[in-house]
Amino acid sequence: MIRILPVLAFPLHVKLRLPSNVIAAFNRTFLALLRLKSDTKNDFEILLGKTSAALYHEKVIDHYENPRNIGSLNKDSPNVGTGLVGAPACGDVMKLQIEVDDDGSVIVIMLELEGCAQTYAWGKQGLESSVAQLISTYLGKKISGDTPYAELWMGIHPSGPSRIRGTEQLLSEWIISHPESLGHKTRDVFGDNLPFLLKVLSVNKALSIQAHPNKFHAEQLHAERPDLYKDPNHKPELAVAVTKFEALCGFKTFSEIAKYLNDIPELREAIGKEELVQAFLNSAGDESHIREALRNLFEGLMINDNVRDPLQKLMLRIDSNKDDPAYSLCKRLMEWFPDDVGCFGPFLFNYIVLEPGEALFLGPNEPHAYIQGDCVECMACSDNVVRAGLTPKYKDVPTLVSMLSYQLRSAKEVKMAVETTTCPGTGATICRYVPPVKDFLVERYTVR
Numbered sequence: 300m301i302r303i304l305p306v307l308a309f310p311l312h313v314k315l316r317l318p319s320n321v322i323a324a325f326n327r328t329f330l331a332l333l334r335l336k337s338d339t340k341n342d343f344e345i346l347l348g349k350t351s352a353a354l355y356h357e358k359v360i361d362h363y364e365n366p367r368n369i370g371s372l373n374k375d376s377p378n379v380g381t382g383l384v385g386a387p388a389c390g391d392v393m394k395l396q397i398e399v400d401d402d403g404s405v406i407v408i409m410l411e412l413e414g415c416a417q418t419y420a421w422g423k424q425g426l427e428s429s430v431a432q433l434i435s436t437y438l439g440k441k442i443s444g445d446t447p448y449a450e451l452w453m454g455i456h457p458s459g460p461s462r463i464r465g466t467e468q469l470l471s472e473w474i475i476s477h478p479e480s481l482g483h484k485t486r487d488v489f490g491d492n493l494p495f496l497l498k499v500l501s502v503n504k505a506l507s508i509q510a511h512p513n514k515f516h517a518e519q520l521h522a523e524r525p526d527l528y529k530d531p532n533h534k535p536e537l538a539v540a541v542t543k544f545e546a547l548c549g550f551k552t553f554s555e556i557a558k559y560l561n562d563i564p565e566l567r568e569a570i571g572k573e574e575l576v577q578a579f580l581n582s583a584g585d586e587s588h589i590r591e592a593l594r595n596l597f598e599g600l601m602i603n604d605n606v607r608d609p610l611q612k613l614m615l616r617i618d619s620n621k622d623d624p625a626y627s628l629c630k631r632l633m634e635w636f637p638d639d640v641g642c643f644g645p646f647l648f649n650y651i652v653l654e655p656g657e658a659l660f661l662g663p664n665e666p667h668a669y670i671q672g673d674c675v676e677c678m679a680c681s682d683n684v685v686r687a688g689l690t691p692k693y694k695d696v697p698t699l700v701s702m703l704s705y706q707l708r709s710a711k712e713v714k715m716a717v718e719t720t721t722c723p724g725t726g727a728t729i730c731r732y733v734p735p736v737k738d739f740l741v742e743r744y745t746v747r
């Protein structure tokens with residue numbers, strides 16, 4: 300992987316300090332680059348430093364004025380070589396890094412991507428959105444103050460494909476012609492496809508109550524309703540908070556749900572059938588009965604498309620419980636989505652507040668709804684979402700009700716474990732978020 304690729308006016312190859320296992324590959328590659336970049340014999344001599352090293356070659360100046368292949372590799376990695384030339388004291392420094400595989404071949408040239416911004420209604424507006432800030436600062440995009448910039452996608456999904464920056468070429472096309480860039484471990488499992496999609500989300504108001512199908516179910520849904528379920532892939536997803544980030548995730552414990560059923564007659568009214576409530580309350584102690592009763596109760600609630608009366612009654616007394624975050628969130632949801640049955644969500648689902656750096660993993664068939672904040676999200680390359688509530692989009696209640704796993708757990712079981720290490724020498728902190736799927740993992744580097 301080459302991330303910094305200036306064509307140098309110095310005989311850099313004699314000044315390199317490289318691990319022995321990469322030096323041969325480095326020299327071979329660097330000389331090949333020199334030949335590649337040299338248009339004339341004269342250029343070649345300049346590049347090899349046979350003329351004054353005090354003058355920068357025009358190609359160095361071009362890289363300075365039009366930066367590309369920018370970034371930094373982990374210099375402590377045994378497969379990374381670093382070449383540095385110049386005088387740091389006067390800022391006159393050029394650096395070249397490569398990463399090679401175990402055979403000594405350069406893995407890939409690092410390319411900058413132009414991601415795809417999605418403007419969904421729930422996004423933060425204008426430059427308040429992290430997405431807008433990113434595409435304005437790094438891609439020079441013009442930002443409209445009244446547009447909600449919700450998501451920035453980086454990957455090959457056809458609903459928002461990335462391009463190689465500065466070209467019209469899609470990342471998916473580039474990968475087809477450079478499949479070796481995926482690495483053999485990825486190709487063995489996923490073929491010649493990038494298996495993941497990386498996003499930045501900037502959430503101003505709640506997303507839908509949703510879940511994502513497993514792989515088998517996704518194939519079925521896509522075959523039956525390709526207009527609604529756009530691809531045949533599963534969509535496990537992992538959200539790492541960038542700011543304080545609120546979400547609903549998974550069903551609460553039995554005792555918590557039972558408490559709200561007892562305390563909130565408006566919730567029982569919205570469920571409609573008192574026998575569903577009693578069946579749930581009487582199922583205590585038997586896990587399979589609890590799940591079945593919860594499924595029936597949840598279905599009774601979600602198929603009710605007229606919950607205006609119970610919500611309005613609840614609104615009248617909601618401030619008397621404002622110290623309970625579930626009631627406060629219910630009130631916020633009612634302001635965003637009046638009359639929506641999803642406003643009862645906080646009484647059934649865990650309310651999670653992530654601090655920056657904390658993460659959630661959402662496996663298949665797990666109900667969730669992001670509420671507010673910014674996050675980086677990584678997922679299998681899919682856009683399959685089954686929705687039921689808190690959305691003007693199509694709600695597929697029967698599918699959602701039938702697919703959920705109805706696992707009950709406490710809020711503190713929902714947050715994801717993070718492995719943290721410190722990189723020797725640099726002091727950089729590396730946080731690893733390792734989900735129970737092969738499609739991706741996320742690392743977060745904090746550089747001092």
Ligand SMILES: [Zn+2]
Nearest residue numbers: 509511536667
């Ligand atoms: Zn989701």
